[in-house]
Amino acid sequence: MTAGGQDNRDKAQRVTMATVGRIAGVSQVTVSRALSDPSKVAPGTLRRIRAAVDATGFVPNALAGALASRRSHLVSALVPSIANLTYAAMIHAFGSSLRDAGYQMLLSETGASPEAEEHAVRLHLSRRPDAMMLTGVTHSAGARRALIGADIPVVELWDISESPVDFCVGFSHAEAGRAAAEFAVAQGYRRAAVIYADDERARRRKAAFASRFAALTGAEVADSPLHGAASLGAGRAGLSALLDGPGLGGGGVVFCSSDVAAQGALAEAQARGLSVPRDVAVIGFGDQDFAVDTVPPLTTVRVDRERLGRLAAQQLLARIEGTGTTETKYDLGFELIARASA
Amino acid sequence: MTAGGQDNRDKAQRVTMATVGRIAGVSQVTVSRALSDPSKVAPGTLRRIRAAVDATGFVPNALAGALASRRSHLVSALVPSIANLTYAAMIHAFGSSLRDAGYQMLLSETGASPEAEEHAVRLHLSRRPDAMMLTGVTHSAGARRALIGADIPVVELWDISESPVDFCVGFSHAEAGRAAAEFAVAQGYRRAAVIYADDERARRRKAAFASRFAALTGAEVADSPLHGAASLGAGRAGLSALLDGPGLGGGGVVFCSSDVAAQGALAEAQARGLSVPRDVAVIGFGDQDFAVDTVPPLTTVRVDRERLGRLAAQQLLARIEGTGTTETKYDLGFELIARASA
DNA sequence: CGGAACTATGAATGCGCATACATTGCCAGG
DNA sequence: CCTGGCAATGTATGCGCATTCATAGTTCCG
Numbered sequence: 001m002t003a004g005g006q007d008n009r010d011k012a013q014r015v016t017m018a019t020v021g022r023i024a025g026v027s028q029v030t031v032s033r034a035l036s037d038p039s040k041v042a043p044g045t046l047r048r049i050r051a052a053v054d055a056t057g058f059v060p061n062a063l064a065g066a067l068a069s070r071r072s073h074l075v076s077a078l079v080p081s082i083a084n085l086t087y088a089a090m091i092h093a094f095g096s097s098l099r100d101a102g103y104q105m106l107l108s109e110t111g112a113s114p115e116a117e118e119h120a121v122r123l124h125l126s127r128r129p130d131a132m133m134l135t136g137v138t139h140s141a142g143a144r145r146a147l148i149g150a151d152i153p154v155v156e157l158w159d160i161s162e163s164p165v166d167f168c169v170g171f172s173h174a175e176a177g178r179a180a181a182e183f184a185v186a187q188g189y190r191r192a193a194v195i196y197a198d199d200e201r202a203r204r205r206k207a208a209f210a211s212r213f214a215a216l217t218g219a220e221v222a223d224s225p226l227h228g229a230a231s232l233g234a235g236r237a238g239l240s241a242l243l244d245g246p247g248l249g250g251g252g253v254v255f256c257s258s259d260v261a262a263q264g265a266l267a268e269a270q271a272r273g274l275s276v277p278r279d280v281a282v283i284g285f286g287d288q289d290f291a292v293d294t295v296p297p298l299t300t301v302r303v304d305r306e307r308l309g310r311l312a313a314q315q316l317l318a319r320i321e322g323t324g325t326t327e328t329k330y331d332l333g334f335e336l337i338a339r340a341s342a
Numbered sequence: 343m344t345a346g347g348q349d350n351r352d353k354a355q356r357v358t359m360a361t362v363g364r365i366a367g368v369s370q371v372t373v374s375r376a377l378s379d380p381s382k383v384a385p386g387t388l389r390r391i392r393a394a395v396d397a398t399g400f401v402p403n404a405l406a407g408a409l410a411s412r413r414s415h416l417v418s419a420l421v422p423s424i425a426n427l428t429y430a431a432m433i434h435a436f437g438s439s440l441r442d443a444g445y446q447m448l449l450s451e452t453g454a455s456p457e458a459e460e461h462a463v464r465l466h467l468s469r470r471p472d473a474m475m476l477t478g479v480t481h482s483a484g485a486r487r488a489l490i491g492a493d494i495p496v497v498e499l500w501d502i503s504e505s506p507v508d509f510c511v512g513f514s515h516a517e518a519g520r521a522a523a524e525f526a527v528a529q530g531y532r533r534a535a536v537i538y539a540d541d542e543r544a545r546r547r548k549a550a551f552a553s554r555f556a557a558l559t560g561a562e563v564a565d566s567p568l569h570g571a572a573s574l575g576a577g578r579a580g581l582s583a584l585l586d587g588p589g590l591g592g593g594g595v596v597f598c599s600s601d602v603a604a605q606g607a608l609a610e611a612q613a614r615g616l617s618v619p620r621d622v623a624v625i626g627f628g629d630q631d632f633a634v635d636t637v638p639p640l641t642t643v644r645v646d647r648e649r650l651g652r653l654a655a656q657q658l659l660a661r662i663e664g665t666g667t668t669e670t671k672y673d674l675g676f677e678l679i680a681r682a683s684a
Numbered sequence: 685c686g687g688a689a690c691t692a693t694g695a696a697t698g699c700g701c702a703t704a705c706a707t708t709g710c711c712a713g714g
Numbered sequence: 715c716c717t718g719g720c721a722a723t724g725t726a727t728g729c730g731c732a733t734t735c736a737t738a739g740t741t742c743c744g
Binding site: 026027028029030033040041042045064066067068069070 | 699
């Protein structure tokens, strides 16, 4: 069954609302009403229609519905990667909120490149989503233009900006970096380094950390860029490079651009027989669920990814309904969680 | 901008192919042709049409296109969770293959419940996808019926079965469990336990491991079910319970239902000052990218998630085009990767 | 008991596009 | 010089539904 592809599909007597109506002895409109607002249909009619739906296995055609009503009940979401836990939790919250409200999520990965993002934006807009979510606040001019032209609510998630396309929900990455630096200094560290992924926001956190740390201590901050995505191995390699280089020879604190990288740093320290935080201290970023269970538990910057995702979805939905505010920036902040690793 | 929702949208002179055509001095059909097959349009005409597209910011309406052509270029995918790395890598490969072929992926999380899955199936079918991907081979009768009725290619991924809805791409979880048991016995372990997530496939691996291990050694296999999703903390708790209980007091090997849980077991051992694999050995499942970088490196069962995702997508696409085979089962197997943890 | 106010339904229409078919003009071969 | 054939375009139509507007039947109150 289902084999040949076109074969059946062509001759198949497709089941539409008209088919269902014919069986139930009503017109197509009444079927439509019965499905979208049962209270508008007489009880007996409703029963017959439902029986006909079951008998035929009717599945409404949302494409036709969306075309006619100009409401697709689709929200599109563009993220750099779904294999990245940081985004996964946020997407999960975002998607769940949408689903609860009767919307579906059209998800695409865009990688890091703005060109790929622009292409994805156009592709998604062609599906006529009722709203769109983008990751970050950096987009190509073409993408911005297309989004504005689409005239739908657009949320930029995971960062904030003074000039969002529509509105943004996030936190200041620079402030997060500064806060980590201030914490490190308060803990007494006078040497520091940064392990960071190749990502615009991670670079901003790193720069802010470095300049704040330098301002407070006068010490240069060494850094070790990761090649490719953050991973345990990349984190290990990052710390390894720092320990073997001049920057962190005598110990100090390492600020990592993600908890995964930090976990890698912990692993490298363990492999080298170094004690954390005595020989080298580690600060992560994200407060993933595993951060509390590492050995030692990870000091990190908590970002409420669930809340970010949920708020973004709620605001989008409100604006779709026309009940939204005109607020353009939601700064949800972050929190430094001091555990044992730094 | 984009604020009020309906306001602009109602009066806006929507840009359609007819609009573009009017500006370019041709009819709607010619615009359609210019966009879908430029070779069918005279060079000069093409130029004028492209200019008009740029000038108006025209974005084709894929809903209308899909309705008219009965091809949505959408493939829907249902997974238990995207926050689970195991699935994330597979989805990534699956989605990338689709994207390269000009299809988009409509993704939903269904959790573990067949009822939720059935609901999601209906919702997805209403978007008239050209094909569908499901995780696993266990589905409600209603879901199977709906899928068969939809008459589209359906792949069941991450497991195999003799009676798939259409075809499946995966491997035998029972065999994987047996292989782990045989490896453990070959390594000389005579005591074993299992830490497993609350997931039907994980339970099958566990049962196969336990019965094979018992058959080979005569020893009972203790187990520790995880509550909720696999995580570092859950893995730690799992090993902790085993070590404090009677089952694994004197050491032995622990087969975990995922690499993440195994990583938790390693962390618990580290926290207790136990040496791995001497005091307790650990076998993971999945060979996630981090498995090679843990301390010690993780012995695990490798499953080529990329290949699974890619093959599923390719087969689906072939069947959409009508060039597919009638094969119903692709068993891609697995491989035991011996590293230092067991 | 007569019409206002509902309630329950149907007929007509169009969303924006792809597709089948028709038309026009032009060139080549006989 | 005529015709067959191809290139380039247009006309007509319908995908399956939501949305108006219209129409019967019902109820209610003065």
